[in-house]
Amino acid sequence: YINYHEDARVFMKVPGMKDRFLIGNALEMICVHPDKIFEWRTSLSKRFNGIYRFYTYPFRYINIYNPEDIEIVLSSTKFIKKSRLYDIIKPWLADGLLLSSGAKWQQRRKILTSAFHFDILRQFHTVIEENSKRLTETLGTSGEIVNIAPIVTEYTLNTICETAMGTKLSDETSAAAMSYKNALHTLGNLFIQRFIKLYLLIEFIYNLSSLKIQQQRTIDVIKKFTTDIIDKRKKYLEQNVLTSNPTKQDEDDVYKGRKKFAFLDLLLTAENDGKIDKSGVQEEVDTFMFGGHDTTASGLSFLFLLLANHQDVQEKVYKEIQSIFGDSTRIATTSDLTQMKYLELCIKESLRLYPPIHFVARILNDQIKLSNYTIPADTECLIHIFDLHRREDLYKNALTFDPDRFLPENSVGRHPYAYIPFSAGPRNCIGQKYAMMEMKSATSAVIRRYKLEAITKPEEIRFSGDLVLRSIDPINIKIIKRDAKNM
């Protein structure tokens, strides 16, 4: 029945690995070492052509990495429900914007979209620039070899706390921030283990495992940090009166002079107005704290790796920055950032080769045709952004870092779903403009003051199969101070 009922027979027509009676492809997956899971998965994409199936009773997975099929799934308002694979992170992110669906998702998306309005981003800009300057001051001493990933993670975490959450991390909170970052990595590893050992996807088996206890302890650490941030801001606002039309501003407020509510204040006003409850605020803060810092940290780590390994490109970025600032040591304005066109091409190309969210997944709640195959309802659909972005038929010399690919004249005729680092359609990334601003600000601040030299080579990178694209090993870069006047 498992292998031969109607849905299974239809599904088996999609190309895929040889099936084993009852267990499908589970054995292949279970045998992979956690450090090799990413490599193993991408090797499957090379074996097939844009679509393949994976079957482990009771779960059916369709894997796609061609723009035509991806457009069908992502552009539809029918397939906005997230895959059951994400249930693994439900105890952490609960029903926040990333995981929720239906009316709840729609209502929250509407409320939270205004938290990333252009006016808000403009007001965040100075805070982001100040953090970028601090990043350059703490990067290291000239000639030092640094592992860039933890440094940029600290930067993006500070930035999201200070902008969206209105809380500056102090010396006393930095230990908690460190535990938070470590806990996120532990959670990522637990996610991989549960993903590989497919029997652990069955809730009651997982509940009996030691991983469950470890997961709960890790989530407790994460939530302690985010709860403290909410409480701190709540207390501040209670003392400084939160109204739905803020005109009077407090001098101590990190949002000095702001006219619109930023993320956490918006949620707390919604709570005051009875539009969201306490647990709703918590799940959104957990979601945005994670989505708002881990992704951009991954993006920046790989961008710095590429710039260090491509001196010609780095030099062009530096020249562009110099043409904007000359000898001035002033911080960048929003209009300066807009002028950094070549840097923008570099960021785009880096997000193509190293998309921080390397896959997204949906549940197909209706039968659908993909690449001329019928996919039965109730199939999990995995969209592999990493594999899509490295297709040779979409990007000539796909593994070469070439920012000019994104020049308007070189982008003519490219399928709109061939490049989706921020996903696309109704459930695209709500923070993409914020992310681009932050990445531009950090990179321009660093390149303005330092020359980066390659230690780690891109071909040495071993990726972890976590939710966010990470390197298993350090990404080492040598930093050399440029002219002292830019410091």
Ligand code: HEM
């Ligand atoms: C380079 C940085 C970033 C990348 C590559 C990225 C990528 C993505 C992708 C691919 C999705 C779709 C996920 C899915 O369908 O499962 C997504 C959704 C989301 N992102 Fe981002 N993101 C970035 C930065 C940010 C930032 C800075 C924030 C918040 C400040 C953010 C908040 C979110 C949220 C809340 C969602 C869920 C949206 C929804 O389902 O309505 N992201 N992001």
